[in-house]
Amino acid sequence: MTKRLAIDHLLAHNPTRERVEAFLAGKRFPLVEGASATFVWRGEAESVVLRHWIYALESSNELTRVPNTDLWYLTLEVPPRSRVEYKLEVRHNGVGRWIEDPLNPNRARDPFGANSVLQGEGYEVPEWTRPDPTARPGRLEPFAFESEALGGVRRGQIYLPARFRRSHLYPLLVVHDGSDYIKYAGMKTVLDNLIHRLEIPDLIAVFTDSPDRLKEYANNEAHARYLTEELVPDLERRFPLLARPQSRCLMGASFGGVASLSTAWRYPGFWGRLLLQSGSFAFTDIGRRNRRGALFDRVVEFVNEYREKPTALSERVFVSCGVYESLIYENRSLVPLLDDTGMQVRFVEARDGHNWENWRDRLREGLSxxxxxxxxxxxx
Amino acid sequence: MRNAPRAIVLLGAQRFDPNLSELVASLEIDGPIATITAGWQERESDDQDLHEHLGRRSVNLRLHERAEDVFRSDPELHAAHRKRQELLRHKQDFYRIRLEHELAAAHVIRTRRAPPEILAAELAASIDSIRELDQWHLAQCARVRDEFDQAWRPHERRAVARHRREIEQVLAGCAALAVAGGHVASLLNRMLLFGVGELLDGQWVFAWTAGAMALGERVVLFHDSPPQGPGAAEVLDRGLGLVKNVVPLPHPETRLRLDEADRVSLMAQRFSPGVCVTLPARSHVTLREGRFEAPHDVSALRADGVVEAIAPDTVYAP
Structure with missing residues (x-):
């Protein structure tokens, strides 16, 4: 027998202000009851709308006002272990304002601000993403590199593990959108913890940034040359690095995933490890213009060409994508092609969207x- | 003629809440205590805490540092040693590939529905195959090591012989040897390079974590919940052979899923007649003349999947 939801119980008992107070007291919202999640908002408004980024669901869902009260609610089915980022749009006088859910303390930050986060049944923030006082911290050092290929300075940060020694040789990890990975995916903490737990070896990570990622990351020959012919040789001169393909990993999310794969495609065999998160691998089966618009034209050109003639570019490729993002189709389509080339490929899906905490939560599995x-x- | 160690005491991890000094005191061991911290590799000399814990009477045998010196002064031996390690790594990789398939087969058989007598026979045959593979790999490792020893006679080479004499002198003045953990392959290689086992002469031996593992006849690597893969135990190599018929399992709190009877059973059967002994923090047990003496908080994995506390004076090496 299905258990009655708390909101249904309230609705069935002539809701009053006091009963609404009692309903709200001591609960965490959205209220997760098995596979159901009830979102609520309290206050005067013309309407209240849930805004989320779950692909394949209506991105706009109206909350219903509980008669004779100022409580609004919406119940959705949310599969176990889901993580959903959302905002509430509260409309007054025909004007909507997007706000974070005041009843939900869970927030995820990104370069555009913050979203509220619904944690479905069984989802927990992985403990290895939280600072561990017993883990010795590595250190971040800023770097600036004058790139001939890109015609300007590129900046970022270099991670050196705790107990870094010049006499030891380290594998290298190059991270696209590096500052965002540090800021929004807690990647320094993750590296500190995974190294401390011996789940990954001591390594040197280079967090690179781009002043124009949509151009430089979208299948750009100059960017690939910068990373492969300029940055890595310079790093190998300045740091004790294992100068071999299986000790060079290139990673990125979204357009950063495209940048990683297209760089490896231009320099096959150089990057022995790839970590591709929610890569924007747009392609077409007919015609050259993808529904996503002109920004993707260079990406489509590359992915179409690669799909036409897939080749082994690397030794191991880890691919992850959220099932609530539209890119799941492109990523699922790419994996068998990669697999058929003889590369070792691992693909992981998560009940999450196109966001930094999804990418954070997959780091342990991918890096280890x-x-x-x-x-x-x-x-x- | 040298005497075997007076007794061997295996302990739980010493990093956060050590009990080594309590045991040393309870056994009324006087005088200097030799220590081996080579498993800490480049941090070998960061042994101040251990030194203080032992009442400032420890003497570090510095096996890691000595090995580095040997490799610097004997490049031929160094090159041969690296080649041997490379060969052992390859063998480990291929053993692991075959092991994964054998373990997968055992898992499939265990989850199949069939008449119990058929299932029991098939599962037993599957476990026999795993045991054969473990033994084959162990024999391969032993052969590689024996061939290396015969070809290079490392103990007779000048640099190694000099260090061995020094180690022997230090040990002669010590009533006990304490072997700390760390990187088990690195530790094992250093102890074998200098033949530390053969230089003992009636001392007490205390060992924990990787140190305890290195003393066995074979070194078994294990972790039931790694970030990747099924978490299958694997044989690494033969050990020093100072401890017979015991497979030490340190850190059971974080490395073993003792509530899963199938895992416990498989581990127990794979390494039988060796007894798989869990060594949680603060635990200890003395091994003397084939018996477990004064066991404290140590347990044995049984073939029926039960984890059973070890009773005093249990015979483990008939």
Whole structure:
């Protein structure tokens, strides 16, 4: 027998102000009851709308006002372990204002601000993403590189692991949108923790930024040359790096995923490890113009060409994508092609969207597969 | 003629809440205590905490540092050593590939529905195959090591022999040897390079985590919940052989899923007649003349999937 939802119980008992107070007291919202999540908002408004970014669901869902009260509600089915970022749009006098849910303390930040987060049943923020006082912290050092290929300075930060020693040789991880990965995906903390837990080896990570990522990351020959012919050789001169393909990993999310794959495509065999998160791998089966618009033209050109002649570019490729993002189709389509080339490919889906916490939550699985740590060898 | 160690004491991890000094005191061991921290690799000399814990009477045998010195002064031996390690790594990789398939087969058989007598026979055959593979790999590793030892006679090479004499002198003045954990392959290689096992002469031996693992006849690597893969235990190599018929399992709190009877059973059967012994923090057990003496908080994995506390004076090496 299906258990009655709390909101249905309220609705069935002549809701009053006091009963609404009692309904709200001591609960966390959105109220998750099995596969159902009830969003609520309280106050005067013409209408209240849930805005989310779950592909394949209506992105706009109106909340219903509970008669004779100022409580608004909406119940949606949310599969277990889902993570949904959302805002509420509250309309007054025909004007809507998007706000974070005042009853929900869970927030996710991104370059555009913050969203409220619904954590479906069974979802937990992974403990390895939180600062661990027993993990020795690595350090970040700013870097600036004058790139001939790109015709200007490119900046970022270099991560050196705790106990960094010049006498030791390290694998390299190059991260697109590096500052965002540090800020919104907690990547320094993640590296500190995974290294401390021996799940990945001590490594040097280079967090690169671009002043114009939509241009430079969208299948750009100059960007690939900058990374491969300029930045890496310079890093190998300045840092004790293992100068071999299986110790070079290139990663990125969204357009950063495209930049990673297209760079490896231009320099096959150089990057022995790829980590591609929610890559914007738009393609067409007929014609050259993708529904996503002109920004994607260069991407489509590359992905179409690669789909025509897929080749092994790397040794191991980890691909992840959220099932609530439209790119799930493109990513699912890409994986069998990569697989058929003989590369080792691992694909992971998550009940999440196109956002930084989705990418954060997949880092452990991706990095520890691409660069397994000495966990099995060390017993302190 | 040298005497075997007086007894071997296996302990739980010493990093956060050490109990080594309590045990040393309870056994009324006086005088200097030799220590091995080579499993800490480049941090070998960061042993101040251990030194303080032992009442400032520890003498570090510095095996990691000595090995580095040997490799610097004997490049031929160094090159041969690297080649051997490369060969062992390859063998480990291929063993792992085959092991994964054998373990997958055992898993499929265990989850199949069939008459119990058929299932039991098939599962037993599957576990026998895994045991054969483990033993085959162990024999391969032993062969690689024996061939290396015969070809290079490392103990007779000048640099190694000099360090061995020094180690022998230090040990002669010590009533006990304490072997810390860390990187088990690195530790094992250093202890074998200098033949530390053969230089002991009636001392007590205390060992924990990787140190305890290295003392066995074979070193078994394990983690039931790694970030990747099924978490299958694997044989790494033969150990020093100071501890017979015991497979030490440190950090069971974080590395073993002792509530899963199938895992417990498989581990127990794979390494039988060796007894798989869990060594959580603060635990200890003394091994003497084939018996577990004064066990404290140590348990054995049983073939029926039960984890059972080890009773005093249990015989483990008949």
């Amino acid at each position: 597969w691409l660069y397994p740590g000495p966990l099995l060898m060390v017993y302190e």
